[in-house]
Amino acid sequence: MTSDLRDIGGLGYFLYRSSAASELSGGDTQDILRSARHRNQALGLTGCLHFEDGMFFQWLEGPKDGLLQVVDLILVDDRHQEITILDQGALDQRRFQDWRMRFSDRDRASLMDWFASSDKSTVRPKDYAGAVVAFLMSIAI
Numbered sequence: 001m002t003s004d005l006r007d008i009g010g011l012g013y014f015l016y017r018s019s020a021a022s023e024l025s026g027g028d029t030q031d032i033l034r035s036a037r038h039r040n041q042a043l044g045l046t047g048c049l050h051f052e053d054g055m056f057f058q059w060l061e062g063p064k065d066g067l068l069q070v071v072d073l074i075l076v077d078d079r080h081q082e083i084t085i086l087d088q089g090a091l092d093q094r095r096f097q098d099w100r101m102r103f104s105d106r107d108r109a110s111l112m113d114w115f116a117s118s119d120k121s122t123v124r125p126k127d128y129a130g131a132v133v134a135f136l137m138s139i140a141i
């Protein structure tokens with residue numbers, strides 16, 4: 001259930017989609033991951049970042065205070081733009097317990113192909129966020 005992260009008590013999650021800055025290189029992605037994992041470790045955050053066709057999809061989860069801190073950093077990071085918040089709210093249990101920030105790209109798995117595959121081709125807009133999470137979890141094993 002979507003709710004403002006400031007209103008939650010324990011664990012929360014934040015899911016968004018963004019467009020990578022046009023000049024972003026593979027090295028930049030490595031830099032993002034290095035500092036992301038370092039800070040996530042310190043703040044007890046876990047999650048998953050998927051990059052495909054110039055778009056980022058990220059699920060971030062953890063204690064509210066650290067989560068809000070990192071979300072604020074991410075929202076003003078000029079290495080991406082057109083950030084669309086897909087979902088956010090309280091979480092009972094982590095989805096990416098063992099990942100300081102898992103990373104995948106098109107070489108590993110394709111969200112677009114996954115969407116296009118038979119039974120998911122009819123995903124309605126309101127189910128989009130749930131479908132993105134299901135995809136991210138399907139590749140995190």
Ligand SMILES: Cc1cc2nc3c(=O)[nH]c(=O)nc-3n(C[C@H](O)[C@H](O)[C@H](O)COP(=O)(O)O)c2cc1C
Nearest residue numbers: 032035036037039040056070073074077079080101
């Ligand atoms: C697509 C994307 C995902 C990011 N994910 C995280 C993250 O999970 N955790 C984090 O601390 N910073 C993340 N960042 C980086 C922050 O926006 C910010 O630049 C960084 O935390 C600053 O780190 P520094 O103080 O080491 O320079 C992400 C940035 C981008 C562009």
